Amino acid sequence: MRRPTAVLLIAVLVSLPLATALAASEAEGEHPQQGALKELIFKWLNFVLVFGALGYMLRKPLAQAFAEQRAAIRGAIEEARQARAQAQARLQEIEQRLARLEQEVEAMRREAGENAASEKQRIRQTAQRESERILATTRAEMDSVTRAARLELRAYAARLAVSLAEQSIQKQLTPEVQTALFQASVSHFQDRGRRP
Numbered sequence: 001m002r003r004p005t006a007v008l009l010i011a012v013l014v015s016l017p018l019a020t021a022l023a024a025s026e027a028e029g030e031h032p033q034q035g036a037l038k039e040l041i042f043k044w045l046n047f048v049l050v051f052g053a054l055g056y057m058l059r060k061p062l063a064q065a066f067a068e069q070r071a072a073i074r075g076a077i078e079e080a081r082q083a084r085a086q087a088q089a090r091l092q093e094i095e096q097r098l099a100r101l102e103q104e105v106e107a108m109r110r111e112a113g114e115n116a117a118s119e120k121q122r123i124r125q126t127a128q129r130e131s132e133r134i135l136a137t138t139r140a141e142m143d144s145v146t147r148a149a150r151l152e153l154r155a156y157a158a159r160l161a162v163s164l165a166e167q168s169i170q171k172q173l174t175p176e177v178q179t180a181l182f183q184a185s186v187s188h189f190q191d192r193g194r195r196p
Helices: 003-028 032-172 175-194
Strands: none
């Protein structure tokens, strides 16, 4: 027989004589206070037996349930410890990142300042070179225009001189002078043709 069934059988066997004794005492007409006392004792005894038997039968399942609950609580506590340790590690990592972030921001500010200064210097140098190039180009164009103007002025002066000389020669060149020049030229060529 199983133990819980045996315990229940024992509880029934013990309470059965008590119940019969209580019923017999009531039938004999005992004093009501004694009957009430016996009834109270019977109720308490019945209560103790029933709950004792229940406790005995439920002790293993309750012990197992409590052990499982204890294990679950321990597991939860361990998980909480691990989660706390992980949270602490993450917190330290985040704090380190924040500390490095401030340093990185400061480094970026310095670098941006240096870059801005170097960019400003580069722009100045580029502007200086560009202005020098434009000035050189302008000077070259001015020199070219000046030379062209001088050449044009010389050509104009030469044309004017030729024109004035031509006018002067035409005024001085009369038909008699033309004839004399012609004859002088012919005689010059003839003299050259006679020389060996």
